[in-house]
Amino acid sequence: MAKKIAISVPKGGVGKTTTAVNLAAGFAVAEKKTLLIDFDPSGACALSLGFEEENMHGDIFQVFSFTKCIDTVVHKTDLPYLDFIPCKINTFDLEERINRLSRNIYLFSNVLDQQALTEYDFIIIDCPPYMKGLTTIALAAVDSVLIPIRAGQFSVAALKKMFNQIEWVKTNINSELKVEGILLNMYEPRTKAWDLTIKALSKNFREYLFDTVIPKSVSISEAEFYGKPSMLFDVKSKGSIAYLNLTEEILNRNAKPNIYRLGGSRFSNLKG
Ligand code: ATP
Numbered sequence: 001m002a003k004k005i006a007i008s009v010p011k012g013g014v015g016k017t018t019t020a021v022n023l024a025a026g027f028a029v030a031e032k033k034t035l036l037i038d039f040d041p042s043g044a045c046a047l048s049l050g051f052e053e054e055n056m057h058g059d060i061f062q063v064f065s066f067t068k069c070i071d072t073v074v075h076k077t078d079l080p081y082l083d084f085i086p087c088k089i090n091t092f093d094l095e096e097r098i099n100r101l102s103r104n105i106y107l108f109s110n111v112l113d114q115q116a117l118t119e120y121d122f123i124i125i126d127c128p129p130y131m132k133g134l135t136t137i138a139l140a141a142v143d144s145v146l147i148p149i150r151a152g153q154f155s156v157a158a159l160k161k162m163f164n165q166i167e168w169v170k171t172n173i174n175s176e177l178k179v180e181g182i183l184l185n186m187y188e189p190r191t192k193a194w195d196l197t198i199k200a201l202s203k204n205f206r207e208y209l210f211d212t213v214i215p216k217s218v219s220i221s222e223a224e225f226y227g228k229p230s231m232l233f234d235v236k237s238k239g240s241i242a243y244l245n246l247t248e249e250i251l252n253r254n255a256k257p258n259i260y261r262l263g264g265s266r267f268s269n270l271k272g
């Protein structure tokens, strides 16, 4: 049975897609059979994995609207252990339809329960930067949520909103929903903005922080231009090593450690 993790926070540009793609790639490198599902109408995961319109044959929306079965919209990637389902909602009309469909709160949960997905160890879902509709049905369907944030007061505010939403989902739809962890992304040590952000997080959220932090790294954004996860672009870069460390941390937490420890910055040094 796959562990299902949603990557979500109601704030744009914090690294949800980057984390979804690179964590999914990390699991695949660790030989865990992984499925990445793009759940954001902007469709950014496809670009990050090098898919173009002409080499995509179906998407998650067609599964929701019962025009295709889930196994027919699964795409193979450059990594043998990583499969991908895109999201190609490129008109306002389609976005309206998907929002209407997502009023059925168990729509996605029923999709994920299908026999065709039992082969996976992990299913990663990249959510949009808002809570209503698609994010709610994703949270209804997953085991846990991983919350990436970057420095700033708005990120702290978004985190509070996220935890309120998680409580609501737990009370009303999915009592088993857990927080996988809060991930500090685009981390820059010894900067005022990060010092203040960590101080603001310490009071209520300290226990949820991953040991691993993802540094601000040029190679992470460069890799996107080449349609590759960071570790297939430059495996020795700080960003790739950090995402491999995050993979290892999550595997360890889920009691399935089987990849080698790589060097890199650890947030534990900072937590004191
Ligand atoms: P949206 O809410 O719009 O979907 P998002 O939360 O998914 O945004 P991303 O698209 O993953 O955010 O990242 C936003 C931008 O920040 C991208 O250009 C990405 O390359 C860059 N970025 C993300 N993480 C890092 C990092 N650790 N170092 C450098 N650049 C990064």
Ligand code: MG
Pocket (backbone or CB within 6 Å): 016, 017, 018, 040, 044, 126, 127
């Ligand atoms: Mg995104």
